Amino acid sequence: MREKLFDGFLLMLTVMGVLIAAIAVVGIATRPAPAATEPAGPPGDASGTAEPVVAHIQLTEFAIEGDLTVPPGEVVLEVHNEGAVIHNVALEGGPVSADIGPGESTNLELGRLEPGTYTLFCAIPGHREAGMVATLTVSADAAPPTGESVHGHGEEVDWAELDRMMEESILRFPAETEGRGAQPLEPVEVLDDGTKVFEITAAITPWEVEPGKVVDAWTYNGMVPGPLIRVDVGDRVRVVVHNELPMGTDVHWHGIDTPNSMDGVAPLTQPLIQPGETFVYEFVAEEPAVGMYHAHHHGQMQVPNGMFAPFIIGEVPLPAGRTISGIEIPADLEVVEEIPMVLNDAGVIGFSLNGKSFPATEPYVFRQGDWFLVHYYNEGLQIHPMHLHQFPQLVVAKDGIPLEVPYWADTLNVAPGERYTVLVQASDPGVWVWHCHILNHVEKEEGMFGMVTAVIVEEA
Numbered sequence: 385m386r387e388k389l390f391d392g393f394l395l396m397l398t399v400m401g402v403l404i405a406a407i408a409v410v411g412i413a414t415r416p417a418p419a420a421t422e423p424a425g426p427p428g429d430a431s432g433t434a435e436p437v438v439a440h441i442q443l444t445e446f447a448i449e450g451d452l453t454v455p456p457g458e459v460v461l462e463v464h465n466e467g468a469v470i471h472n473v474a475l476e477g478g479p480v481s482a483d484i485g486p487g488e489s490t491n492l493e494l495g496r497l498e499p500g501t502y503t504l505f506c507a508i509p510g511h512r513e514a515g516m517v518a519t520l521t522v523s524a525d526a527a528p529p530t531g532e533s534v535h536g537h538g539e540e541v542d543w544a545e546l547d548r549m550m551e552e553s554i555l556r557f558p559a560e561t562e563g564r565g566a567q568p569l570e571p572v573e574v575l576d577d578g579t580k581v582f583e584i585t586a587a588i589t590p591w592e593v594e595p596g597k598v599v600d601a602w603t604y605n606g607m608v609p610g611p612l613i614r615v616d617v618g619d620r621v622r623v624v625v626h627n628e629l630p631m632g633t634d635v636h637w638h639g640i641d642t643p644n645s646m647d648g649v650a651p652l653t654q655p656l657i658q659p660g661e662t663f664v665y666e667f668v669a670e671e672p673a674v675g676m677y678h679a680h681h682h683g684q685m686q687v688p689n690g691m692f693a694p695f696i697i698g699e700v701p702l703p704a705g706r707t708i709s710g711i712e713i714p715a716d717l718e719v720v721e722e723i724p725m726v727l728n729d730a731g732v733i734g735f736s737l738n739g740k741s742f743p744a745t746e747p748y749v750f751r752q753g754d755w756f757l758v759h760y761y762n763e764g765l766q767i768h769p770m771h772l773h774q775f776p777q778l779v780v781a782k783d784g785i786p787l788e789v790p791y792w793a794d795t796l797n798v799a800p801g802e803r804y805t806v807l808v809q810a811s812d813p814g815v816w817v818w819h820c821h822i823l824n825h826v827e828k829e830e831g832m833f834g835m836v837t838a839v840i841v842e843e844a
């Protein structure tokens with residue numbers, strides 16, 4: 385069955401690949417023609433009459449790439465924002481460009497630069513920490529920049545090659561990688577008074593985001609997302625946190641009711657947990673919740689780098705037996721799988737679903753007619769409109785709070801910090817992609833990546 389399924393799957397993926405490649409090509413064809421490149425002046429010319437050195441720089445979420453090695457002289461950055469949000473570029477201790485909208489360009493004059501290394505970064509808060517920092521090397525040995533970016537500006541575009549790369553990238557799904565995130569965590573001990581004791585260790589550990597790409601992730605118990613903690617309403621919870629990071633940390637229980645002293649915001653509610661130290665969090669799981677736990681201290685760095693995890697108390701009530709917008713939910717509704725789906729877009733992990741980038745994302749396999757429940761958690765820095773092909777998603781809870789009036793959506797926008805719980809019926813057989821609909825969170829010229837997976841439905 386699995387093999388037959390996989391054959392059908394490959395066929396569908398091929399069709400899908402062609403379609404998606406076509407979209408990508410249209411996108412590229414409409415890109416404005418690159419500006420003509422000024423020839424650079426002779427290296428080290430001291431006459432002051434030399435032409436400026438024009439370096440082409442591309443900004444994306446969250447990287448600075450391009451001509452990062454240039455000869456000495458008057459250096460001008462011609463900066464293009466290829467990302468989806470506003471960026472800028474700044475020279476450490478020097479000038480900052482204007483803010484640049486997606487698809488727009490600007491120039492930044494850096495003045496005369498002598499041989500040495502300089503730091504470029506995006507000055508939008510959080511973007512430098514998320515990865516938008518690069519070293520500009522000025523060297524007398526450097527050739528003048530040619531104006532050709534990594535994407536081949538100024539060169540003939542090889543359309544067939546773009547098609548081939550997209551198809552090849554899609555057909556790699558589902559790819560095996562080391563490690564699986566959000567695995568259920570069992571208590572190490574249950575005390576006489578019923579307290580469930582959990583142990584969490586924060587450390588920098590290797591994590592395979594996509595096949596062959598192993599990053600130094602900031603993890604809880606070595607996985608991204610960190611382990612899923614699930615307790616019952618009324619449970620006493622103790623979480624012992626060991627810090628093996630090179631810097632301080634804390635743990636915030638996002639969406640979970642706790643005493644103020646357990647809120648995990650150093651230095652306001654507790655001292656910072658220093659490297660080598662342990663801190664014990666203790667609270668009663670009073671209310672049902674779809675929560676998450678993550679670092680609060682230097683959250684802009686520790687969270688996107690991997691320090692986030694789901695925390696569920698009790699069950700989300702489901703509208704079994706109700707009719708919503710004309711669709712009847714069976715009274716004997718049975719949920720076959722509950723899927724935590726943690727979104728991220730930054731740090732060393734980057735665009736990912738449950739700590740993996742396509743094609744390493746996990747496919748979800750169901751029998752036709754099965755109902756499944758998804759908890760979306762956005763631990764990234766951007767919004768992600770999550771689109772599941774074919775099957776409408778019944779939104780039953782927002783931030784763990786059950787909705788009086790659940791509603792159907794085929795695309796659900798999940799902002800940073802938000803959680804949505806959706807109920808889905810896998811009503812039709814086939815391979816149905818499930819992805820963020822900000823298209824550069826899922827595709828680049830080299831192919832499909834990031835926030836894409838698939839629901840695979842076997843015929844009943």
Ligand SMILES: [Cu+2]
Pocket residue numbers: 767768769820821822825835
């Ligand atoms: Cu997205």
